[in-house]
Amino acid sequence: MVDKMEIFPIKTPIIKPGENLAEIILEAIYSQGLKLQDSDVIAVASKAVSIATNRIANLRKIEPSKRALKLARRYSLEPEFVELILRESEKIYGGVKKAILTIKNGILTVNAGIDHKNTPEGFAALWPLNPQVEADRLRRQIETKTGRKIGILIVDSEVSPLRLGTRGFALAISGFKPIRDYRNERDIYGRKILITLHSIADDLASAAHAVMGESAEQIPAVLIRNAPITLDENAKSKEMKIESGKCVYAGSFKL
């Protein structure tokens, strides 16, 4: 029989700027009567990482540029918020009411990942400055404190083309292979599989996002046990990106 995968929501106090996220998460795990095991994956909301590492911006201190004022009118957003989007994004495509499509860290995302939900009044949360560094740091801190070999997954929300609602995706990973490569395996009829790569990191990010929710749940972390992962200390988040010449969307639209 195949083992079941378990998804434990980890409820914490509200996280404040400068706090030690690894300690808060571990305390919350212990207070739920859980202990870490080797190969557990801890999924953390990117916003929790942003707040703990002071990646929040005071909107009242932002001076909107002319371009920000224009885009703010077009997309019904605050000018200060749009100014942050312009500063944070590598590229801007267009948008709809309340949402601008951007490239940030090479990732296609809405509003450069900036959000003011669940941030202190008057502040907006930006993506962690370097999600890979933060994922690696969290993993080292938790592995040192527990003696376990684990995976870390930084989770953010995204929307998909022509679909309603947000879902989770993996902003960064540490400690496990984000992509499973099936290219030398065979299907149930014994035929060789030619091209399938499976984004286990994105699937697990969605599994975590399902229980994190999007409002006042106070579940910034999720413990995933028995996930079909392979631990790998050298795995990097950039493995989840595709060359644009191989991306079917980039091949069809101007990305």
Added chain:
Amino acid sequence: MVDKMEIFPIKTPIIKPGENLAEIILEAIYSQGLKLQDSDVIAVASKAVSIATNRIANLRKIEPSKRALKLARRYSLEPEFVELILRESEKIYGGVKKAILTIKNGILTVNAGIDHKNTPEGFAALWPLNPQVEADRLRRQIETKTGRKIGILIVDSEVSPLRLGTRGFALAISGFKPIRDYRNERDIYGRKILITLHSIADDLASAAHAVMGESAEQIPAVLIRNAPITLDENAKSKEMKIESGKCVYAGSFKL
């Protein structure tokens, strides 16, 4: 404490055309020592539904059109396979090697959802003729046999823009609300949330896809227990679609 969510992979024999999928899945669930509970969600791979309902096409009986021959050369695909894509899709955008971006059932998907992995030799699997009808039928059959109120989720694979690897998404649902609406809730600071909708169906589809895998796992079904869902007999899959005027991708590209 919040309950953990459990993801049970359900291993079955190879499913053959015309077989009763509800019976196969229930037998496999029982043979793993499990019993259904109210509010369980059963996720089923779309390919299992396609094969059981005879939505497979004999590639040797397909006559490729001139357009199919041309696109087959351009994207390094079999002409018969491309002919099927042309017949199945509502719109074609473009593509890259081995992949054409299409609209099928109003969903942006690669190769109109057609795939010949894990299908009988010489055959390709098309999407179920009407995924909503199949999801409703499966739910009725399973609810009648067990007396439980459950959710059904038909899961397929997709790729995301600029991301490597496949992940799960919800092709159809039955019995539960696919979207959770947070618009009248408040965030952890008590501020009203204005626009967030959460695609719980897509998140759960990804959670199931994580353990289904993509090769010879023979796990066409997954039992999800304790998912944060609301049962709703009248919920429809079309609730997961967004009007293109509100879609940030459609607003930026020509979708």
